[in-house]
Amino acid sequence: MKMIKKSLAMVSVFALALATTAITAEDALENENAEIVEPRIVDGVPADVVAKEQEIEAAIAAGNPASGQEIAAGVCAGCHGADGNSMIPNFPSLAGQHPEYLLKQLMEFKAEEGETAVRNSAAMTPMVAALSKEDMANLADFYASQKPAPGNAAGDKDLLTLGKILYHGGNIENGVPACASCHGPTGTGIPPRYPALAGQHADYTLNQLDLFNKGERTNDNKVMQDVLTRMSGAEKRAVSAYIQGMR
Ligand code: HEC
Numbered sequence: 001m002k003m004i005k006k007s008l009a010m011v012s013v014f015a016l017a018l019a020t021t022a023i024t025a026e027d028a029l030e031n032e033n034a035e036i037v038e039p040r041i042v043d044g045v046p047a048d049v050v051a052k053e054q055e056i057e058a059a060i061a062a063g064n065p066a067s068g069q070e071i072a073a074g075v076c077a078g079c080h081g082a083d084g085n086s087m088i089p090n091f092p093s094l095a096g097q098h099p100e101y102l103l104k105q106l107m108e109f110k111a112e113e114g115e116t117a118v119r120n121s122a123a124m125t126p127m128v129a130a131l132s133k134e135d136m137a138n139l140a141d142f143y144a145s146q147k148p149a150p151g152n153a154a155g156d157k158d159l160l161t162l163g164k165i166l167y168h169g170g171n172i173e174n175g176v177p178a179c180a181s182c183h184g185p186t187g188t189g190i191p192p193r194y195p196a197l198a199g200q201h202a203d204y205t206l207n208q209l210d211l212f213n214k215g216e217r218t219n220d221n222k223v224m225q226d227v228l229t230r231m232s233g234a235e236k237r238a239v240s241a242y243i244q245g246m247r
Pocket residue numbers: 071072075076077078079080090091092094102105106120121123124127128139
């Protein structure tokens with residue numbers, strides 16, 4: 001909770017900085033010599049990303065987990081489990097995930113008419129087609145309020161040791177950064193931007209790493225795609241196995 005407040009405060013500081021330094025399109029048009037206005041970068045994060053994070057924070061604050069639970073029981077439980085702990089290795093567990101991350105994903109699974117979804121998924125894009133932003137916020141608040149089941153380590157000792165080293169320390173040789181620096185030393189993530197990973201099914205995690213690697217999942221502001229350009233296949237398998245056992 002403390003953490004969420006802190007990051008909220010940081011976002012407002014960024015917003016303030018934006019408001020005072022913003023160059024409007026009108027300013028640019030008035031001055032023929034004006035430089036082309038690029039999307040403004042705030043602390044390395046583009047302004048449109050910051051704006052979306054603020055929209056998400058507001059929707060989450062207004063969300064109603066009880067309404068979310070009703071939709072979840074009817075539509076989502078078959079794949080994600082009644083309490084968001086999925087029993088099927090290809091379907092992610094959602095229990096205890098940060099609501100901001102969940103809402104961002106749901107909004108990005110939804111395709112605008114005639115367009116491909118930002119996070120295009122054969123399974124999920126049809127699931128969210130009929131949901132409003134309020135429904136999605138309610139669902140995100142419901143799953144975030146559920147208790148994640150403790151993880152079970154998958155794989156042999158050598159694989160798990162490699163995964164553990166990589167997760168906490170990265171690999172200096174090929175430049176893979178420590179996952180812990182963004183996803184936290186215990187895998188609980190850093191809300192609102194960095195999702196929790198602890199206990200997630202190894203199959204799901206490995207599949208997401210492959211999707212980032214192939215450029216088929218691109219809703220990460222290039223952060224994960226960049227990490228994946230450096231990782232070997234063995235490292236991907238090892239870290240996915242290690243994450244499943246984190247609790
Ligand atoms: C038929 C099975 C199925 C159903 C039903 C389903 N999902 Fe999913 N869900 C998936 C799969 C598969 C993925 C992984 C998608 C991918 O790899 O892009 C996923 C991913 C997600 C994610 C992203 C998780 C993450 O960690 O990034 C969220 C959030 C989610 N589903 C919520 C829901 C909600 C809410 C519903 C009900 C409205 C629902 N799902 C219904 C199969 C399903």
